[in-house]
Amino acid sequence: MxxxxxxxxxxxxxxxxxxxWQQIPQLPSTKGERRSKxxxxxxxxxxxxxxxxxxxxxxxxxxxxxxxxxxxxxxxxxxxxxxxxxxxxxxxxxxxxxxxxxxxxxxxTRTGEITGISFIDSTPINVCHNCRAHAHKVFKGLVNWGKNSVGWHFGFKLHLIINDRGELLAFKLTPANVDDRKPVPEMTQDLIGKLFGDRGYISQKLFEELYERGLELITKSKKNMKNRLVKLIDKILLRKRAVIESVNDHLKNICQIEHSRHRSPFNFLVNLMASLVAYTYLPQKPSIDIYPKDLPALPPAIF
Known part of the structure; x- marks a missing residue:
């Protein structure tokens, strides 16, 4: 860096x-207050x-x-x-x-360019070991239990949207028990094109809401769902969704977005924001090398 x-x-x-800041009226100092610089x-x-x-x-x-x-x-x-x-x-x-x-x-100010190809995912941020959750006090009332494919975790959930170059487009922090689909409408206000997510984002109501704003939500189907036609390029890009998993890995193992040494919520938020900023300065970010504009028109495929 x-x-x-x-x-x-x-x-x-x-x-x-x-x-x-100087243009905003400030509260007067109390008598005897010392403001050391x-x-x-x-x-x-x-x-x-x-x-x-x-x-x-x-x-x-x-x-x-x-x-x-x-x-x-x-x-x-x-x-x-x-x-x-x-x-x-x-x-x-x-x-x-x-x-x-x-x-x-x-x-x-460090967010990336909207390219028309976006990936969305969430990752858990544990605030302590599960066995110590009952005694945890620093984030009392702010965190909760959540469950994903790995298992149960206690803490927050970080929702991320990136473009095909691995650049951050939007982020949101919620308790771990918040549904992945809930913050999507707010996070995608300025996005257009295609948004790729996992099966946790399947929702007809959410799809219709985003589609009316010019954003197409594309996810894999569940086993009990009927086959549907999708463009072959969408199927290829959906397989590239693992790029956001690599971004989560960079945030946790390089930028240290997660640890259990926080002593106050303020300290946690400062480190969280600093970690995301540090990621934007990494010289090499996970990305994909496929762009729809460079490919010929492809027929739809059963998916």
Whole structure:
């Protein structure tokens, strides 16, 4: 990952945001309130958080103490100690209201191009081991039990839509017990073309709703369903749906979108957004090499 490119993008975005933020009326400070200003700006903090999720280090403490402090002094001359940096993550200049908002907004600027070919899937994000779910308190009231083809899991569910180049188009976080089809209409507001999903997205009502907006939902059929005619190119692209499974694998094993060390919901959301941003900067993303415009017209096939 190019740390210089990340910092330039983040800093430009933060400067634009700061100009807009100054135009919004602020609440007056209470009498005796102290607002200390850190020597590190918020764009530097966000850059380091994003860089961690693409670094390959398993813990942020190792990344900061073994890599950032010894090697990045010239790039970040105002570096603080690890303990102080951890304090800055949730508290830097009213970051409780702003840093998470900045990451969310910045992530939306990193979404990919709508190419007409999209893939949708969801992946579980466990917040603890199943055997400790009854005693879990950090996300109490925010998470729930869910079940997929692998088994039961306790936590959240991340819904993703990507294009054929592996670029993020839309995302949504829900409790693990939310049906995969529920967030689809909201996530696909701006999409057109074809949307490929697994059997969990089969719904005649959902298909008709999306089709009226110019988006065709294509899924595999269940064993108890009748055969239907589909275009051969759609059948080929449906077999390529595994590309989004590779994206989920990159998010979990490279960008570390899932771990059980969170101590607050805010910390979890900051790391989630930073992981998604870090993925957008990966030089090589899972993609497919087939484009309908490059293929001749093909007859429909029974599927």
């Amino acid at each position: 190019d740390i210089t490119q990340i910092f330039c993008d983040v800093d430009d975005f933060c400067n634009q945001w700061e100009n807009l 850190s020597r590190m700006c918020i764009s530097e903090v966000i850059t380091i958080i994003i860089a961690f999720h693409g670094s390959g280090y398993r813990t942020f403490k190792e990344f900061y103490t073994l890599h950032v402090l010894p090697s990045w002094r010239e790039a970040f001359p105002n570096l603080v100690s690890y303990t102080r940096f951890v304090e800055l993550m949730p508290s830097l200049r009213d970051a409780t209201r702003r840093s998470l908002m900045l990451l969310c907004c910045f992530l939306h």
